[in-house]
Amino acid sequence: MNDGLPKSSNGTTPLTVAAFFKQLGTRADRLPKRLKQCADFIAANPDRVAVSTVAELAEAAGLQPSAVMRFCKEMGFEGFSQMQKLFRSDYAQNWPDYPTRLAQLRDHGTDSPSALLAEFVDVGRASLENLLATIEPVSLQQAVDVLVRADTIHMVGFRRAFPVTAYLAYAFEKMSVPAMLHSGVANINMQPLIRPKDAVIAITFSPYTQMTLDIASEARKAGASLVAITDVVTSPLAKLKATHLLVSELDVGAFRSLSASLSLSIALAVAVGTQRNKAQGTHDG
Amino acid sequence: MNDGLPKSSNGTTPLTVAAFFKQLGTRADRLPKRLKQCADFIAANPDRVAVSTVAELAEAAGLQPSAVMRFCKEMGFEGFSQMQKLFRSDYAQNWPDYPTRLAQLRDHGTDSPSALLAEFVDVGRASLENLLATIEPVSLQQAVDVLVRADTIHMVGFRRAFPVTAYLAYAFEKMSVPAMLHSGVANINMQPLIRPKDAVIAITFSPYTQMTLDIASEARKAGASLVAITDVVTSPLAKLKATHLLVSELDVGAFRSLSASLSLSIALAVAVGTQRNKAQGTHDG
DNA sequence: CCCGGATTAGAATAAAAATTCCAAAATCAT
């Protein structure tokens, strides 16, 4: 008699949170009292589903755990755990494992450059969204203040970080902010050029470039201010007592997006340029 | 003997996620190997803590559940559950979706750094979406073909386009593709190095850099292939009979986003690198 | 007012997860 299928739902398990809410919208009124109550609560507090236990959710919604269970089944899930899995994966947009996806790419997608492009665009977008969610306005403001006060701004970043410093150099030049790109050309040591009243923008991501770390810590010793752009708090750069801005870029295989780092940098540069020129303007006039 | 207190942590339980990361930053490198590994993983994927079990987290970080437990205690928590509770409470506040978040940052004041950042992120995102919509898979495939066949790849792009060519140079180097960055250092004319069997990636956007146009057209005359990355069909670069890829970047004031150009370039580079290495592999074997 | 199906609350059970424990490795000072 009982075939193990959900009793009275329409039988289809929602595959996205959006689909779930769509279904909820059409069916909510026809649900019995307690299930309606559950529906309303979840609609009003979707974020709680991912991080609560059935008991907590039930308590918060003013009902019994079993009522929540019945609701889950009614919506087409096997149980609460399955529903929660959906909400958790939705929250985690940031971390579909890209290592796995790269492996998949190796297998079939690589032949098509367009597929690869779609991948990089996707990753870039996710990185940008993530940047917005994680940057602290206060730290950013601090970084701007430090750079506005500096005599000369030095930009240090090699390999993957070099495009970022190069773009900063371009932006500062356009706004006539005295800024020096440490490019490593001719292996000339530019470190002695960093004076106490200067500021250094040091950029490096895991695996960290030793030269960047060296220049940054030397600059610190010399008394210059430091703005560090790096990936995580455990980065060696973050440890030098300095203003630090954290950017975590997602990657496709071995290559990381630079979208977030570049956007952060250009915003920083424009903010600094604007303020410096404003100050100079009032000073001159 | 054992009084039940945490063994070697400084004893204070972090009360906010920010405090947790601050502590992590100062203590991370004094931790033993596995705990450091755990610290790094959590620093890089803080969002996972709220929605994973110890087992999942351990698996993802490549260690044993017990190592994660030890880490939690080391950081001053009673156990994983307590640490997770902290991350979950923080999670609730960070929920605002993209549009809300954008609005919040903008509200910080019209020309505050955060507002600028929000602006650049938004523009970057739009550029990426636009890129995906406008790039012709056929042209992209053509560009890849041209570059796969080339002996040496030359990258030409100055000023605003320079970060892009620099990133290309980095990517090609990593994949062992023979590629030469025309950087303009020492004002040495690298044009004669472009041989008939080579290919040139020329990048310039309005207002077009004369030097890039010159090198591109000379290269064409010398019989080398040309892949042009530029903004519109009327660009002087697009007129040289060559494969061209069009990227229109949006701007914030005088500064354009580079997100789209970079994503396109890196996708191009990876596609080329993969194919060249595949070809070489079969050839060698 | 009472019957029959649907719905519910709460306890009972099963499953999953966190936490502890200890022997084996690794590291370090001597």
Added chain:
DNA sequence: ATGATTTTGGAATTTTTATTCTAATCCGGG
């Protein structure tokens, strides 16, 4: 090298959590 000390991996244990079950309750129609 050698022994003491720290660190680690994995299994055993305990606790928490999800899920099921059943008796009680509700509710609409005769």
